[in-house]
Amino acid sequence: MRALNRKLWRDLWDMRGMVLAIALVQVGGVATFVMSLSTYDSLLLTRDRYYREQRFAEVFASLKRAPENLIGRIQTIPGVDQVQTRVVAAVRLEVPGFSDPVTGTLVSVPDTHPPRLNTLYLRQGRTLDAGRDDEVMIDESFATAHGLQPGDRLTATINGRRKALTITGIVLSPEYIYSIAPGAVFPDFEHYGILWMARKPLATAYDMDGAFNDIALSLERGTNAESVIEALDRLLTRYGGGGAYAREDQLSHRFLTEELHGLQTMATVFPVIFLGVAAFLLNVVIGRLVATQREQIAILKAFGYSNLDVGRHYAALVLMIVCLGLAGGIGTGIWLGRGLSAVYMQFYHFPFLHYRLDPVVIGLAALVSVLAGLTGTLHAVGKAARLPPAEAMRPDTPTAYRPTLIERLGLQRLFSQPTRMIARHIERRPVKSLLTVAGMASACGIIMVANFQKDAVRHMIDVQYTMSQRQDLSVTFTEPSSYKALYSLAGLPGVEYAEGVRTVPVRLRFEHRSYRTSLQGLAPGSKLRRVLDANLRRVDIPPDGIVMTDYLAELLGISPGEVLTVEVLEGRRPVLKIPVTGTTSEYLGVSAYLQRGTLNRLMQEGDAINGAYLTVDPPLRDQVYRELDEMPRVAGILVRDSAIRSFYRTMEETILFFSFVFALLGGFIAFGVVYNSARIALSERDRELASLRVLGFTHPEVAYILLGELGIATLLALPPGFLFGRLLCGYLTQAFRSDLYRIPLILEPGTYAFAAAVVLASATVSALMLWRKLHKLDLIGVLKTRE
């Protein structure tokens, strides 16, 4: 069928404008799909390879002090493979040219050989010289935040003594992909860094010669981490063990996992919706495209082409278009995927990137596109082919016009003849009109998601940092101290108000579920730290129970009134039974609260605090920092402003980037739907409109009839579009819930307005393009040929 093939190529060329518009919509869908899934896949693969190559440990524990010869006994725990003991200490740092308080964690590396576990990836400079007490390596995130290079110097307060340190190398560690300061919720690379120092000088400084206070283990294949943890805990309890934990509870890993989980949601839910919308459009548009070829189908049939022949011909036509979109989509997707993966590689500080595109992803995109295109085609071809050719060669029966509802109500006097034509045309083909509206509504909804995230993050910040956590500074102490310590803080010049807090690391258990977190003992009626419910009203913490984040209650499957088992992982490590009295709706973290007095009593420790919240007179802020720096009891200082900045940074660099891409592609889809609908409306009605021109209608009058329908469809699409967007956002907030944060469903009026504006702008551009096309109506042709 060579002649038919030639018809196919020429038809494609003639319809190139529309073919392009259809292909673009598909490019949007397929590219998003390929980009997201390949990015997620690559990150997962890269992380796993990174973990493997750097021998990331599987069980971790910290303790007060244990003799080095305990290793022998630890090694005999069944399932343990490698053991690495370390000395880890909190330090305060001074970075030249940076006045904010900076804290860090010092981690020891063996003097003579590289660590057996959690090996470091040297990015710049050199490793430490054995036995040097003035050399450190620092993690790359911290180095980047301050522009530090090998050879630069830092000052650290090590066990109360100030010491100048030289940076020999910049390194990456699988253990600190995310370094999060104790008590902080989000990484803040400016104010918190990880430093590696030779074991011997570090041990000497902390009186840890021949001893360790931190341990990491790797396991033999197939070993159950739980049993090793139990055995390790039994060994370490008498050395002040704080409870061993598996890799999934390791802070950096957990944070990374949550981040990747968020990405996964974005990378699966969203492209699926996108590809679905694109497929739906493809189906509708192709269906209509074929419908306009009804006469040619009839001619082919009149010559004796079978339905199968005709079906094959149009299937081939559509497959060409689909393949064009698919090829473009896959190409764009790979390009964007590589780019995005590289962005994430930098963001997560992976030493390398292993880009991977699963053939299944391509297969899936191809399958969905081809199916959508083919069903649309075959439906339309089938419809045309079912008619006897004689009937199909006549133009579509113009029979079903009816007076519209408005006219039946007797309101037609209010409307001109052209307006009635618009109304009747919409009513005549309700399904078609509905599909156009549905397409535009989906585009509108998708666009809403991008801004929704911004609204939500702003709201989270607002609630978390102006309503709930109102302190300017949080200070953590090296050890629980008497309440009197608070007075020395409150007495510092520049400190306006101070409140003590007692935090205890715990494992919470209910039935078979458990969760490691910290229990926060707050002052009753605390001014700076407020616990809020879902309606942002203050929740009072009763003297005899725990109030916990609703998300945590959900994780544990516990409701108010039930009794929680609390295993304290500090001091005497009591196991307590405390009733849950209420829940709070916090957006960040998973905390549990009780009154500080109650916590002190349960811990049998008197009036102790191990941290404080401060408000500070802004002009005296630097002075307060300096004063706090001088206090040996102070282990860390968190500044609220920098917490907000780092929160924004984290959100922006991960989720918001995705949102931006989606908004762009959403706009793409909006234009695709509107333009295609309008273009098809024109090709279906050009004869009718030309006839009107012949009858003396002006160009604007004819344009009104055609574009009026488009306008009404656009306006009708907005309310369901808003609804769809809201549902979509609602779904995403559910999908994104993690123990790091829960995004509230907050939609500002601006978000609705922006989505509406994009849809309206697409409609306007399409309308302008049609306006120009209407000038080319063939007035003579309509007189010469039939109808």
Add this chain to the structure above:
Amino acid sequence: MLGLTKIYTMGEVEVQALRGVDLELYGGELVVLLGPSGSGKSTLLNILGGLDTATGGEVYYRDRDLTHADENTLTDYRRHHVGFVFQFYNLIPSLTARENVAVVTEIVRNPMTPEDALALVNLQERMDHFPAQLSGGEQQRVAIARAIAKNPAVLLCDEPTGALDSETGIVVLEALERANRELGTTTALITHNAGIADMADRVVHITNGHIGSIQRNTQRKSARELSW
């Protein structure tokens, strides 16, 4: 054709197009079906050509029953036995004259070449033109070439000159006449133009869905001699 009836349902209106038609076409003859518009002659032709099915009655092609034929039989019948010429040519706009003919010759047994078919209608000079580059008469001659290229047993023409002026119309009719004479194709030609009737072997008058009368011309005029 025996007792053929056809009822169209146009939206909410029922139109009885044929009200019991009996007619036989003989091999090699040229029949003109004459009648005013709306008389049912196009419907008759469409049913004859397997483009449409009858509501009642029976249609046979040779000893083949078309009345109860399924889609495949009808397709096969149209592909191998019938050629169509329509009032509005119905060429495929994206194909040249030669390719429009080739669309048909590629799917049938023993066709003539597109070039021969176009030579038969004197269009050998304009074979590589697209429909939009041809005049109405030329387009209709391409349509005739397309219809006769498969060497059909039956050639069915629905108002082939309806959209043409009389001079061009005569050129088109000459092409039909030549095909009928040289190839021996049974030709049925629909028209409301009584002036054309003189070129036929038989003239069938159709009014209001009936056959009014059948008139046999003792002497066929050539198309050249016609005028209207």
